[in-house]
Amino acid sequence: MNSQKRKKKYDIIVVTRESFPIGMAGTNRIISYLKPLYEKNLSVKVYITKPHKEINILSKETKGIFEGIHFEYTNNTTVWPSKGKKLKKLQIVVSSYFNIIKKLYADKPAIIITYTNDFFSISLLLLFRIFLKYRLIIEETEYPKILTKSVTKSKTIQKIHFYIYRKVNGLLVITKELETYYRSIGVKNIFVLPMTVDFSRFQSLEIVNKENFFTYVGGTGGFIRDGVLDIIKAFNKFIETNPNYKLLIVGPIDENIDITKEIYQFVQQNSLSQIVIFTGPKKSIEIPAFLIKARGIVMAPPKNFDSGGFPTKLGEFLASGTPTICTKVSDISEYLNASNSFLVNAGDVEGICNAMNDIVSDPEKSQRVGMEGKVLASIIFNAKTYLPDFIKFINE
Template sequence: MEMNKALFLDRDGVINVEKNYVHKIEDFVFIEGIFELVQFFRKKGFKIIVITNQAGIARGIYTEDDFEKLNSWMLSEFEQRDARIDEVYYCPYHPENGIGEYKKDSYDRKPNPGMIFKAKEKYNLDLADSWLIGDKVSDIQAGINAGVGNNILLNTYSATEKDKIKDQKVQIFTNLQEILNYAKNCIKGLREKSKLKIAILTLAGFPEGMAVTNRVFYYAKGLQENGAEVEVIIVKPTEKADNIINRYRKGVYKGVSFRYAVSGPVRSRNFIKRRIDDIFGPVIASFKVVKGNYNVAMYIGNNSFYHPMVFKAVLYPFGIKLFVERTELMFHNKRKTGIFKIFNKILEKVVYKNLDGFFTISDSLLNEYSKLVSRKCRITKVPVVVDAQEIYKPEIKRTRNLVYTGPLIDKKDGIINIIRSFNMIAKNYLDIDLILTGDINATPDKNRILDEIKNSEYQNRIKLLGFISRQEMINLMNTACALLLAKPSGEQADTCFPTKLGEYLSTGNPIVITKTGEIPQYLKDGISAFIAKPDDLESFTTKIKELLDDPLKAEEVGKEGKKVAQMNFNYFEVMGKVLNIVNSII
């Protein structure tokens, strides 16, 4: 596998104006030229890595939470300027002036190369072909110790730094514009790597939507950041004329390009026109993949037989590989009579036997679908994927509210038990509200939900927000005292894995869930989540009370849950493995 290059940046003195232990947003001033510098290196295929000593944490001047809050804001500022930073590593220790656990000599503290080596391992970096910019000798020495090939001193604030490294092979400049000009001259002939072109096909609305939309986004984002060229193609119109959420036929959302294959995102009011879009949408989408010279198409979403069959029929003559993802059981396991029996046979005998690759979200589903695909088809488990950096918002004030986000479907998420649990505890926790999101008009349980709320003594404390935008959802989850999911037992829960779980955990807030499917593989009760028995109202209610009665324990559980998400569901790492699989088949 071809190795990546990186631009390593110190923070204070390179990204922002050096002040005494900057840890507040109002004190953070970007150095002129930093965004243009990052934009240039990104276009040349470099990973952007920040490595920073944070002795202010060790000295007790500010906390790691203070640092994370400022860091989240800083990263969003870069993101908004199309200058995304891939990773920030920081060392909170000091060997002499640290307090308590922060007093130690860490291998991560520059001039030691620990942080650089961590980035090398995660991003498969060729350090000899990478660059480092720092404003102190310790920065430069870290680069030299790690074997970074191009080390640059930004000699703005300390005239003595230059003399300390005069015998080293280090370039010295006085501002970022000089460094940018130098970089352009050095790598002006560098061509960007030939990229694998991947089209993600979906029936879900984009960029706003539910679980499938979010999964499509993380697939696209992760594959793109691992070096592929990616576009999301929505196969047919998704929006009802009287409830339009996605309005644009094409665009770019957080760096991900998308377009609707046919007339646009809004469905026709004419029945015949809708059926025409249903039938010809997949055909048109397939030929857009061909015309776009894509190497690979990935179909993520609906469990139909027609769409993958059309995709394979159109793409196969052009040598375009087709991968399909399934996160739920197929018709075969749900409906076995009538027309569905015919659909199942087509899926089994025609569609699945001719796929190039297959992704699914759990071991149970992997076992089921392994029986259907051909031996030549590479079938792989792809777990929940999430960008914790996007989800975690420490600057948002936490409240005492209980929050659920999702489709409001009882057989999937146990929404009725969530409402009933709240009714059982509301009397003793007067400062807590229950907040529910999701389109009430789209759920088959609409009447049951409304009746539960109407008959509740605490109906004024149960808030139905309806469908909200993704950013609103992220902000809401971050306000939660606890995030709730009461999946009942059953075939769906036992074989699938809740995609929202990755986002719940990434907030750092504690979650209350039920022990279904593969959840116990990742989470432990009282350690990284509060886990109740499925279909047991009393058990679920007890777990909510346990969380509310011990805020300190709840906080620790939330932190541990966030670590689980970072270790297992990191979109970049998961999609890097997916891309390796795709490359092995192409």
């Protein structure tokens, strides 16, 4: 890290609202690049600035160290009071902002990376950069949220957001498409760090015999984006000739949203309740076993990603070595082909079903494709591949 007049306690702090150290794709993304930085003898820490709804609680410790990464919930709780009074919720939000600054004065970071869509906290960090002399990097895995909200009718609000993007020390993005967009609004210092995987999560597992199930990992948050209803419809066709298989949907479930109700209705109408299994939330350390034991992994986004992003979970699917079925949307075809995955057209339920049949009918080919996917992920989706340039970027 660059020398500073004031002694720095931490080289890098990530500010996020993701659950930590146990969570879903966002959590794994943060871990995937902080661990290699820690292994390079850099001190790293994560601030989690908002507790989580009861349905999404995966982490229960409010502070600690996870594989060298220090972490701390700024409100000293992991639970958001969903049924609490508005005043209580307001108190948590306000105290969170106050505690961020208080902790920054104590932790004295050289660099802050934000992984959050909370633009008020980013604005606050930009303001206090004047006094605390850290470098501020924003990570964006999609287009600005401001473009999808009603306040976008205010050109002034948009200009403020774009001004902040230009004033921070750099922008970390996940795709070339996002790099092109953010350069178009005047951001100059941009680094493309593709979707990254923490491969150590898979290395400690022994080779296991495959079991008769396909799986999707992601929970309610990805039900629409990842085409889970299409996956279930395809599986319903698949079991007509393969009745001994199950489909596991792994991740937290919100039963009150429309897509979940629609999926549950389809499952019940087609008598799939004992065959399509909703496991509920699982700890991060449990996910690799689901992926490795599965006969195949499926995600089926029905259209290009409007966000300009990339499916962060796809890298983990490939890293497991299990053959992966995916639709050809956005940048996916730039990385995947028939040698390392089973690609189908978006919205093609019959194609997904056929891919499932291909996987179970030719185990040797499936194993070969799965291993090729793993090799691809170990290079393209490995933070260590980009580490020298990444360290240079955050220090420039």
